[in-house]
Amino acid sequence: MAGIETLRKWRRDLHEVPECDFDLPQTLAYVKEQLEPMAARCDCMSVFSPARSTVCAFFDRGGSAATALRTDMDALPVREETGAPYSSRHDGRMHACGHDGHMAMALGACDWMASNPDRLARSVLVVFQPAEETTGGARQVCQSGVFERLGVDRIFGFHLWPDLPSACVATRSGALLAASNETTVEFRGRASHIAKSRQGRDALLAACMFVPEAYRFMDERSQEEPCLLKFGHMEAGEVRNQIAASARVEGSLRTFSAEMGRRCRDELPRIAKEVATEVGCTAETTFSEGYPPVVNDENVTSWAREVLSKAGIDVHDVPEPLLIAEDFSWYQQWLPGTFFLLGTGTGTPLHASTFDFDESILMRGVEVYRRLVTAPL
């Protein structure tokens, strides 16, 4: 099994060359360069690309069923401020979400499987996917037909998690992470000099009235089940002495059930229109298609808990769903699966320009993968 030095080297090499979205030439080259020598020493291992900017390693143990492991490869448009010697060499981009660590764990699992193919309980597909942070690269992997072709019937994945103690593994059965819809409301009014404000229709005011009203609606909804809408960006008008003809409010909606998602996407545009009408404006609300919620399969999750527990790995329970979104959810539309969180113990938030972690935790991730692919079903 790859030791901590190897995992650290993989992670740091990848950390230095962050790339975004589907545009991952250096990352893809690096991952393939690590996988190919493994495949060279393991008869049952093959490396291939089922979809754009995607690499898979398949360990073929015969039989019609396989288990998938998944890592994401893309970075964020964040300017690194860790000051680490292995800092990003790509200006304005950074692995601020730990995907470099996720890749190192997946490479660690591949390395171990390439050395111990006889220990595998069944075939294993390891997916290195693009565009988790942007358009959901997971979806194209699902649509490629690779799972059906290889008989994949369950999938596992990880996300580093700063709020959990170092190397702590955690998950929960059912809803773990939220469905996310980017939410944009555009108010249209009419400009006028402020001295003639009665001739104008104040889109800035409409937007200001809407935000607290939308939050009131969401507060009521969240009494029923967890959900969230927050607006992080707003722009209205052009100059101080002219009534704003337009205002734009940008936020993100997070829900866990399809029913609540539908209800919010129905009601929020109505609230925006009502508020806008009060001040003579119009409102148009748009929701991005977004990611579904990450919902862990009950059977797969309890099986995984048992396997890990027998191996002496406590899987902590996440007490309530978390409001972030992850495109692992797309896989769970295709296959039952379980998404795990792995504590970094640092508290430094995901997406922060100072995000970093001690690579020793990655050993725990590889061990979890190893237990999951060797345990008989």
Added chain:
Amino acid sequence: MAGIETLRKWRRDLHEVPECDFDLPQTLAYVKEQLEPMAARCDCMSVFSPARSTVCAFFDRGGSAATALRTDMDALPVREETGAPYSSRHDGRMHACGHDGHMAMALGACDWMASNPDRLARSVLVVFQPAEETTGGARQVCQSGVFERLGVDRIFGFHLWPDLPSACVATRSGALLAASNETTVEFRGRASHIAKSRQGRDALLAACMFVPEAYRFMDERSQEEPCLLKFGHMEAGEVRNQIAASARVEGSLRTFSAEMGRRCRDELPRIAKEVATEVGCTAETTFSEGYPPVVNDENVTSWAREVLSKAGIDVHDVPEPLLIAEDFSWYQQWLPGTFFLLGTGTGTPLHASTFDFDESILMRGVEVYRRLVTAPL
């Protein structure tokens, strides 16, 4: 007296070379070029500059008292969209506020006075000032001491006014135009991922809560006397999925009495702080020094009304103070004076990129000036 062709030529020549603030080389050169031949034919006329980017013509009729006429010369940072053959040749700048017309009327008055110096009831100072739209060029003219030196004891000026019928002259005794204070409120909060919004302090929400609250306060105040606060520009946060750490709301406060001005400048920062505190943010409100209100002197205004009425010029009454600001107000801190509005009859608002007018109305302005400088006090 200069005919309509001359007035039109002056106005259109100046319209083609709009310049802003104090930076008026072509405008100043043009104005001097017109004034100097007038001075050459009139012994009592001199042309001089009492302050930066300012030109004055003085008609010295002896005695210790003089009347001033005033025009502004600066243009606006507006991209012209009239399609007129005499459109601005200075990209992104435009005489969208009619100062080109004001200058043509002042030149017309100078031209007439240079030809009829014996008809003047007393000495006359014509002030061509910069920076009306920006920092109040009027103030530096006052501070130059030119009024004291020449014994100026009253001043008159004009603004073209789109909402009045063509060539209609109007004013009111007392408050005519508002005091103006640029008002900026900065809210500071704390950023966090929206999924952890409880860790953040939402400056966007604070700003949204503040605007309607401030408007409620001003609505109540305007029951007592005319006043206005509107915010035309707002920016909050950076990205949709992060609680906004800062929000900025920009507007303008218009008041007529010193007491109401003071009250608004005291109370609005308190309201901003209270609202901000509710959501754990801070607020800082700043007011620019701004222009005082344009308040017409009762005696001078009734004298002018009588003079003009005898000459067959009806001066219409402006029923209530107007909420725009003008730096003519600075002169009225030094001297009693009357500011007139002159209708363009077009309805196309001041500051609009399509602002234009038929120059025939300028004849009326010159005639008003002529009556005011020839009538005995």
